[in-house]
Amino acid sequence: MRFMSIVISSQPAGPPGPKLLEAVQKLADREIKAGRMLDSGGLMPVSTGAQVRIADGKLSVIDGPFVEAKEVVGGYAIFDLRDKEEAVALAVEFMQLHREHMPGWEGTCEVRAFAMPHWEGLCEPDARARA
Amino acid sequence: MRAPGHDPGLAQSAAMTAADIDRAIRAAWRIEQPRLITTLSRMLRDVPLAEELTQDALLAALVSWPTMGVPEKPGAWLIATAKRRALDNLRRSKMLARKHEMLAHDLAREQQAMPDLDSALDDDIGDELLRLIFTACHPQLSREARAALALRMICGLTTEEIARAFLVPEATVAQRIVRAKRTLSEAGLAYETPRGEELSERLASVLEVVYLIFNEGYTAARGEEWLRPQLCHEALRMGRVLTSIAPLEPEAHGLLALMELNASRAAARTDQAGDPILLMDQNRARWDQLQIRRGLLALSHARELGGAGGFYALQAAIIACHAQAATSDVTDWRRICTLYAELAGLVASPVIELNRAVAVGMAEGPQAGLAIVDALAGEPALKNYHLLAGVRGDLLQKLGRYDEARAAFEAAAELAANKREQELMRRRAAEAVDAARR
Numbered sequence: 382m383r384f385m386s387i388v389i390s391s392q393p394a395g396p397p398g399p400k401l402l403e404a405v406q407k408l409a410d411r412e413i414k415a416g417r418m419l420d421s422g423g424l425m426p427v428s429t430g431a432q433v434r435i436a437d438g439k440l441s442v443i444d445g446p447f448v449e450a451k452e453v454v455g456g457y458a459i460f461d462l463r464d465k466e467e468a469v470a471l472a473v474e475f476m477q478l479h480r481e482h483m484p485g486w487e488g489t490c491e492v493r494a495f496a497m498p499h500w501e502g503l504c505e506p507d508a509r510a511r512a
Numbered sequence: 513m514r515a516p517g518h519d520p521g522l523a524q525s526a527a528m529t530a531a532d533i534d535r536a537i538r539a540a541w542r543i544e545q546p547r548l549i550t551t552l553s554r555m556l557r558d559v560p561l562a563e564e565l566t567q568d569a570l571l572a573a574l575v576s577w578p579t580m581g582v583p584e585k586p587g588a589w590l591i592a593t594a595k596r597r598a599l600d601n602l603r604r605s606k607m608l609a610r611k612h613e614m615l616a617h618d619l620a621r622e623q624q625a626m627p628d629l630d631s632a633l634d635d636d637i638g639d640e641l642l643r644l645i646f647t648a649c650h651p652q653l654s655r656e657a658r659a660a661l662a663l664r665m666i667c668g669l670t671t672e673e674i675a676r677a678f679l680v681p682e683a684t685v686a687q688r689i690v691r692a693k694r695t696l697s698e699a700g701l702a703y704e705t706p707r708g709e710e711l712s713e714r715l716a717s718v719l720e721v722v723y724l725i726f727n728e729g730y731t732a733a734r735g736e737e738w739l740r741p742q743l744c745h746e747a748l749r750m751g752r753v754l755t756s757i758a759p760l761e762p763e764a765h766g767l768l769a770l771m772e773l774n775a776s777r778a779a780a781r782t783d784q785a786g787d788p789i790l791l792m793d794q795n796r797a798r799w800d801q802l803q804i805r806r807g808l809l810a811l812s813h814a815r816e817l818g819g820a821g822g823f824y825a826l827q828a829a830i831i832a833c834h835a836q837a838a839t840s841d842v843t844d845w846r847r848i849c850t851l852y853a854e855l856a857g858l859v860a861s862p863v864i865e866l867n868r869a870v871a872v873g874m875a876e877g878p879q880a881g882l883a884i885v886d887a888l889a890g891e892p893a894l895k896n897y898h899l900l901a902g903v904r905g906d907l908l909q910k911l912g913r914y915d916e917a918r919a920a921f922e923a924a925a926e927l928a929a930n931k932r933e934q935e936l937m938r939r940r941a942a943e944a945v946d947a948a949r950r
Binding site for chain 2: 415
């Protein structure tokens with residue numbers, strides 16, 4: 382099953398320190414070598430981006446930074462994993478590194494399964510039972 | 513923010529059932545499993561024993577973690593536990609050889625100095641993992657045994673999961689594993705990375721097993737057994753592991769390319785009812801572009817290493833021609849012909865020759881394809897192969913020789929092993945009859 386882990390933070394955390402970067406790189410390296418991580422990327426600050434919105438039937442384009450934005454996506458990673466539990470275990474390990482190396486930082490790592498056209502549930506024995 | 517030191521993971525949700533917790537523990541263990549087994553193998557110089565202790569560590573976690581919570585560093589906890597058991601095991605053993613005494617002494621000393629659990633884990637396990645893969649896929653073991661051992665020792669699958677994936681009784685797999693481990697122990701097979709000429713021979717044995725596992729999953733019909741397609745994922749992961757720990761081996765990259773490119777079509781290969789859709793009729797929007805990209809990258813690595821003409825790289829290159837064609841009618845059939853000819857020069861196989869006939873039929877016209885097919889007519893290996901007649905029928909149909917086409921499709925229907933293939937061939941025979949009337 383393919384999963385995407387998305388890191389969301391409520392703070393303009395400032396640049397991550399070298400210790401965190403090194404630890405995260407080590408983890409990523411391990412996951413690439415284990416054949417589990419397929420792709421990953423960090424995102425530039427929101428000031429470099431834009432949002433295209435629809436509200437009240439109107440379309441608008443807003444350049445960053447977005448003052449009212451409470452949560453900001455900082456990066457993502459795509460994994461090929463056996464089940465959701467593996468994705469969660471990896472997210473825990475990833476967030477544990479943040480707690481250790483970037484005290485005070487708060488954020489969320491959201492784990493989501495990819496939609497696969499009529500492959501749903503194939504790799505997860507209990508998907509149908511749970512549904 | 514949670515208080516520091518709070519155990520993450522299990523303790524976070526009161527709603528977790530025992531089954532949820534069990535799955536979470538197994539997931540944490542699987543992630544650490546390669547590091548566990550390689551660290552223990554290096555320490556003990558005994559792969560079968562290392563494998564047992566790795567399993568023991570899982571059992572210990574299943575007992576302890578539901579009450580204590582998942583430790584902050586699951587890997588460190590698991591390795592500390594496994595090492596303790598290794599020590600107990602060595603102490604209990606009545607056959608305490610001198611080597612074991614020394615080992616036990618080392619371990620005991622290491623344990624006294626343990627507080628830094630992190631250092632007890634090897635970070636760079638590449639060489640060790642390669643050694644382990646070479647051991648699990650030793651040519652002295654049967655192909656089935658190699659596949660079972662690899663899935664268990666490299667991928668961390670349980671015996672039950674392997675049995676379900678291969679559609680054989682669990683006892684059969686258990687037996688295979690026990691025997692294979694005994695062979696490894698008794699033969700005293702060197703636990704080392706082969707070098708030079710032996711390396712490519714041993715690597716071929718590894719790649720063969722990985723490809724066997726992949727095909728076992730890939731050819732499985734979409735169906736009830738989720739573990740069969742899962743075999744593709746396990747093989748893919750092993751292929752990626754191999755290319756990262758043996759990055760200079762072109763055929764490892766070639767095999768990975770072949771698997772990534774084949775797997776990229778997984779979602780497009782069957783319709784809602786589970787019936788197969790032929791490659792030329794597949795909805796290419798459903799092909800997985802991330803996987804295609806990875807496959808093409810692996811193929812370019814194989815080529816850069818001088819392996820463009822390898823068995824796996826050539827097959828990958830053929831699939832790459834399809835993957836790179838935006839629509840089926842822009843497929844580069846001339847290139848595919850060349851690649852098949854090269855492949856046929858490498859491995860003499862009537863099935864490859866038949867595939868080449870299809871490609872030639874597309875590139876140069878049905879007459880040229882038919883010449884190759886007719887040359888295969890007396891081939892004993894294809895005597896009962898329905899696709900020989902099927903391909904012949906297709907080429908005859910394109911040439912407007914409808915009566916002969918009908919006869920060929922009918923012969924193919926007779927030979928086809930499964931119902932879906934039979935129906936397809938009968939349908940084509942009926943089309944030939946219709947065409948003849950027009």
